[in-house]
Amino acid sequence: MPRITDKVLVLRRFPFGETSLILHVLTEKHGRVHLVARGAFRAKSPLCGLLDFFDTLELDWAQSKRSTMGEVRSGRLVTRRRRLTQDLTRYRTSLAALELGSAAAREGLPDPGLYHRLETCFDLVGVPERDPALELLSFDLDLLRGLGIAPVVELCAACAGTAAPVDAGGARAAFSAGAGGRLCRKCAIGARAQGGRVGTLGVEVLSAASVLMRRSVQERADLPPMPEELFRGLRDFVDRFLEYHLETKLRSRPLPVAASQAT
Ligand SMILES: [Zn+2]
Structure with missing residues (x-):
């Protein structure tokens, strides 16, 4: 049976x-892979205590042509991220990133970008000076960009034209997840006429998303804290956009x- 070695994150x-474990892992070079780790719960197994969430592992597995599931032969720890399991906010944040990574990872479709985004997110959520809520939001937006x-x-x-606010106060713009985002008045009317769902979103929320998407990892650390209500609006918008496009709750x-209030 062919043997494969790759870096993985347990999904x-x-x-x-x-005594055994079934694992769904995101690999660096082979996309999502499903594995069985026989005897992983036996105290004497070299895999015992190794196959944890959030850590970077290197696994060696045998992949039979007749089965979609590989069999783990050996493994070693590359990066332990213990801090993510020691703080409830960082733990929940990491689980939310993991769930999204799992929803986006496909079998048979190598996606090194997704692998590195998730690994970077775990690294940053574990940095005490970083706001985990902001890091998750950045991960979400970056993942959407990667897709x-x-x-x-x-x-x-x-139409790639200017999309002015659509309310009298100038505070809300037309928006449709199905159309891909913000819409000008004319395109909003057109989308509705074709049965599309078009709502409105705060212009402030859209501007905050724009700022965040243009910041590098380093620049993000220097952003002033976002007012809580604005952050909630942004968080809610990104969650709904993700759920629409990934077709999953x-x-x-x-x-x-x-978790959102942590700074
Ligand atoms: Zn337009």
């Missing part, structure tokens, strides 16, 4: 039989209030 784990479906938040998503979201 999901299920007990199998008395080629980043929300269009400045110009009109349909993300169970770990919204995070408990304490």
Whole structure:
């Protein structure tokens, strides 16, 4: 049987039989892979205590052509991220990133970008000076960009023209997740006429998303804290956009209030 070695992050784990584990992992070079780790719960197994969430592992597995599931032969720890399991806010934040990574990872579709985004997110959420809530939001937006479906938040998503606010106060712009983002008045009317769902979003929320998407990892650390209500609006918008495009309900979201307030 061909042997494969790759770096992995554990996405999901299920007990199998008395002592074994089924693993869904995101690999650096082979996309999502499903594996069985026989005897992983035996105290004498070299895999015992190794196959944890959030850590970077290097696994060696045998992949039979007849089965979609590989069999783990050996593994070693590359990076332990213990801090993520020692603080409830950082733990929940990491689980939310993991759930999204799992929803986006496909079998048979190598996606090194997704692997590195998730690994970077775990690293940053573990840095005490970083705001975990802001790091998760940045991960979400970056993941959407990696999938080629980043929300269009400045110009009109349909005609690439200026998308002015649509209310008298100038505070809200037309927005449609299905159309890819912000819409000008004319395209909003057109989208509605074709049966599309078009709502409105605060211009402030769209501007905050734009700022965040243009900041590098380093620049993000220097951003002034966002007012809580604005952050909630942005968080809610990104969650709904993700759920629309990934066609799944993300169970770990919204995070408990304490997680969003962490600074
Ligand atoms: Zn337009």
